[in-house]
Amino acid sequence: MAELLAAGTALGVASSLVTFSDVAWRVLKRLKEYNDRTGNAPAVIKNISAQLPVLIDKMTEVKLETEKGSVSINPQTALAVAVTSCDELIQRLDVVTKKLLPEETDSRSKRIKKAFSSVYYEKEVSKAWGEIENYKTLLILHFTETKGAVQELETPRSKKPIFMVPFERDLKFVGRVDINTDIKQALQRQRRVAIAGIGGVGKSQIAIEYCYQFKEEYPEAQVFWVHASTVARFRQAYQDIARRLLIPGWNDPKVDTLQLVYEQLTDNDNCRWLLILDNADDTEVFFPSTEVKSKTQGELGGVARYLPHNSSGLIIITTRDTRVGRKLANGEKPITVLHMTVQEAKTMMLSRVLESCCESDLDRLLADLEYLPLAITQAAGFITETRITLSAYLNLLSANNASILDKEFDDWRRDSETSNSVIQTWKLSFDQIKRRHPRAAEILSLMAVLDRQGLQSFLLYENNEQEAEFIMALGTLQAFLLITSEKGGRVFEMHRLVQLATQRWLYLQGSLSNWQERALSVLSEKFPLGTYENWPICEVLSPHAQVILRCTFESKSCMLQYARLLNNFGWYNQTQGQYKAAYKKISEALKEREKALGKEHPDALTSVSNLAEVLESQGKYEAAEEMNRQALDGREKTFGKEHPNTLTSVNNLALVLQYQGKYEAAEEMNRRALDGYEKALGKEHPDTLASVYCLAYLLYRQQEYNTASELYQRASSGFRKTLGLSHPTTIACEKHYSSMMQKMGQDV
Template sequence: MSTTDSTDPAKLLQPRSTAVANTEFGNHTNLHQGDQNIGQSNVHVTYNYGTWVSQNASFDYDGDQSSGACWTVPFGRNKDFIGRELVLNRLLEIIPPDADKDDCQQIAIEGLGGIGKTQIALEAAFRIRDKYKDCHVFWVPAIDISTFENAYREIGRALKIHGIDDTQADVKQLVKAALSGCNNKWLLIIDNADDVDLFSTNKAALSNLLPFSLMGSILFTTRNDEVSQKLDIRRESIIRLSELGRSEAVEMLQKGLSAHQISDIQSMISLLDFLADLPLAIKQASAYMVKTGIKVTRYLEYCSSSDERLIELLSKDFEDRARYKSTDARNPVATTWLISFNDISRSKPLAAKYLQHMSLLAEKNISKHLLPLDDEMEAYEAIGVLRAYAFISERAEKGSYDIHRLVRLVMQNWLVKEGGLKICSTSVMQRLSIAYPHPDHANKDAWTKILPHALVALKYQEHSSDMEARLRVMYDVSRSILLLGRYKDAEQLWRQTVDLYTTALGIEHPYTLASRSSLAKALYGQGKNEEAKHIHQQTLELRIKVLGAEHPDTLLSRTNLANTLYSQDQYKEAEKMYQQTFELQVQVLGAEHPNTLFSMYNIASVAYRQGRYKEAEQLFQKTLELRVKVLGPEHHDTLFTMNGLAIILYLQGQYKEAEQIFKQTLALQTKVLGIEHPGTIYSIYNLACVSYRQGRYEEAEQLFQQTLELRCKVLGPEHPDTVSSSEKLELSKKEQVLGAEDPELLLSRESLAQCTKEQVFLAEHSNMLLSQAVDSDTVISRENILLGKKEIDFFGLLQNIYSFIYLKLCSTTP
């Protein structure tokens, strides 16, 4: 910087200074990083200010601070300001002008619209004023170039800069020069610096109108991290805001409300969950409740009644003295975000497209691969824009993102109102139909990550114009839910799928028939055997007609129908059909084909049910060896075969051998299927039985307890297992009155053993559900009675006790 008097910026602010023309100053924009440029040899950067002093403007600033520091903050102090002390403490460490003697600090507060950036900056301004009596504090809304210039004019008037109200004056350059040469401390707060175009690198950009002085600091608030990047603010000087802590959120919600409005603490907590602890949303809710006098409970009912009602509430304006009154800076949360969205739509259309796309997916863990395919660099830039606005956040697992819950809701509403739902829903369905792998147990990790997003997208499927993509996603999702053992949910999805395929392809199309078969399996899994049998019978007849009697799918239908006969204790009929199917599969598919091995397993199962244990053991052993060879030791079908073999060993009194296999099976099923799969739950039950039989009662009790809790959660109170438990509970009550060996009770126990539906394993492979017996105590009870033994049915008694716990759990589960 020149040291001559005519180019010394400090003289511009001397009292009653003379006119100045064609002045040249050091370019502060290259110095705001302090030591990065200062001290480098042979570096000299200048900037010509002649354009704005050509009218011989002069300055009349009173440098004497006895009259007090200047203050142009347009808001009063927010007496209801809550929390954020850690943020404020950090801010007050770095924004005082003397915090860095070698630089003019630039600090940014970043965060989602409505997160509380302006309120923190406002509180910081008052605290700086209170602590530094001689420090000027200036406030500039950077909503657009007009609000920026008007605020600069107010600063010029406060500093008494001559010519500031001259119609020919360049107000922005005048104020820049004045603050750059000011000998007193100052803090400049530039609020709502969201438009990255206003802070670009061209000569007219606002970034070129920022003063530089070692006596000053500049604090920005912005929704857009790109602005911070354009301004080259150091990462250490950026404070990123998140939602309020729960205690702070509770305190904010309670402000202004009467005691009777907030009497329900649980409703208050639930409401804050809905509002995602977002300050502006909380204040908006509180203002509405103050205005209407309704309780938190009623407001929560409004929010939870529908997404449309919540959007309506988020769109209501409210009075807030600490927010701008212009039409472009209105209060409601929804409006606040839509302004940012419109900015994105203009500057980065692909980012706007991605945000719309994400709004029709689940809010958590959205993989980049679920977004429309575009140039990789363009895609990363678009995602960067959404992250910069805090609409989305990147997870620790790179390439995976979360969308803010309320932002997602606002975008869904925008798509409906603006007529964009059809295009967006079609795009989402098309992308999911490509990204979703054909679900099987082997690739469970892959499809379970996509499943939550597909379930959300299916809510909007009727808006999609791509029927092929819609059919594919519907089928894959329904199959996935069936594989997870969620039979009730699977039933609802498969009914929709069957209707969709029937309408689109006709009732005899192979895909329609496959969907009908899967629907029957979902019914079978819930014990709705008659309806399942009816659908399997119809499907078999149609497959014979369309595909032929020996087609692999037809043979699967024969197996499915035999399964329903098996579940209804029609063992001879089921065995005959299993045997016929097995012989045809050997001819058509080969002896080691997975479907052939299913039939071999079923024949073993039906032999066991008819008491032919040795025969069943040999068949299970042979099936297990072939499945290990063909499918591998961890395949879910191999695991079910291990369980079947263990049950046969158990029934023949080989407890230690059975227990070893049960433990191996349970460990592998937990790994492959998950702890809540019905097959895994039954393995826990089997292990409990064998532990009890060997006298390890405490261990058995824990396993029974775990089984009952999982059954109640997964299968529900209406499942046949629950019904069976209810009947056994009634028997337990009679035992307490009559005694365990009373003749009437023995007859009741025999009747119960004969009429109670036996529990089954349910497994799915290649569109086939297999029934597998596990209710060992029922079998043992029947044997004891038929042999005339007086041995007490200890498994039945034990089940009585746990049935009571089971029913109690079910009755208290939401």
């Protein structure tokens, strides 16, 4: 088997020698055309155009030597490394240079996009060529040993420390000075530090900038970059490190490359190094659970054990999950990366949008983008590419158009395998949470369709749910920095962009409407009738009810829940003196209930009765009387004349008759209600006392003061006992009684 592997590797080297020249000449042709078109190509492209023909000659010489048999290609030699690596990199240059030039078949929009993207692809060309240059010395040494002095590509350099940061330095990097200082101070106390933050907040950009500053301060140091989003990417990064360091055995298929790099960096105390562990978000990559271990071959125990440690090495971890960051940093609390300051955000946007912009529009847009670096960069890219104004982009965003946050754009500062849109960036977190913590994903989904602030834990808690599971699920969302808590950890808030992104995620899954229906079900159950004792809970649920009532529902069950929420919310509006809002909600509730249940259904009659009270409060007494009689007739048929619900309609009708000055009819209805309540509910029941209170007021209006006084005293005393001194009904009753007694010239 080993012989077959070695033979296969040798064939791979030979194949690289064959293909290199053809691909390299194609690249040269493209670069010449690009230089001719632009008239002022960057220096790196001119340098490649000058140097690449010489490199082609040297690769051709190696090919001829192997064909003659004067050179035997051993796959484990430095020469084989140089040949295969140069071939891989020229293939990459072939792909990138193709993107630089528009083709005849390209549409106008694609040509414009390529023009805007040229800076990004120029950076990619520079990066690939920089890696090719790392292998020049190996080729030079080969010819020096076999042929003596040769014409060299350039004077052989002394071996330089390796700097494996796959991104150019961002000359427009903005601020984050405090975070940089925090990292430096932390690394003076510990060998590992984690920086945690929501996706797109700029963690990787901070790490990139820190690498360049570290290199300036310690030019002899080695700097490594490890993409850690998956085990495969972690392993690939370690293979690249082993190859660049030329660690003996790096290309031996029987050698564990992870262990090889771990031992090299752990045992070498004389070499200062910095390792960036980027996108270390998935705990299963580093600390797999038993279930994952049983399904995974090779990385049992996770890759965390391959992170090197010695007195000369430092590790910076970037992560979205603070819990993963803490574990990888040996239990040290991660440095949290928050959104930019207002000034940092302004500087960043203005450095990327060339046209002048309105200061107020800029302030509003940055606030709507919540000062998130990725959102700012994405907005700037969209504005530049489409040439719209900040105001126009702001209008798109203000319309809750989450799709605008799903647009991809080219950003050479981000990992090529990482999305450059806010939606897709956060989708990685959402998908991971759904996969690893399903209950947390459910809570996030419910939060996404409610108001983003004042998210009460009792809205999110399921019946019969284990409290420990609920707390762990919320902890997961907080660890990913998707929500924040307030008021003792029982009330939560989502960032606006997180909510928009989650809604978009649910929409793309086809489950947004399902979660809106679930939210409706929860609210219709939790939102009580807006009586005095329910005011506090109605107040905190009102914003969520307003959001969900703007949604569209179709099924009969949903429409009944919708009507119930409308009715209860409308009654709360009524008790708060918001009569227009109350009338609109209760009217709509009545319409839906009559449509689904029929006009004689108790729920429909409740809405009729409630609507009558709203009309009465608006002074529309004739309409209120008509609605009250409709409710009374329906309830007498449905419940009978002595049922408490029927008596409520009797009492309500008495009030509206009284307000119209129809005192005799009103008194008759009042006494009927009172007599019925006393029989059905007892003399001390609040509804009975309310009827006593109404009769007292009616007799007062008819100047029957003595009888009214007796009834007022009875009602007041009863309200104090059953409702309490501070209840609005108690206060109103005593106020009316006091007013009457003062009018009579007596003290209460």
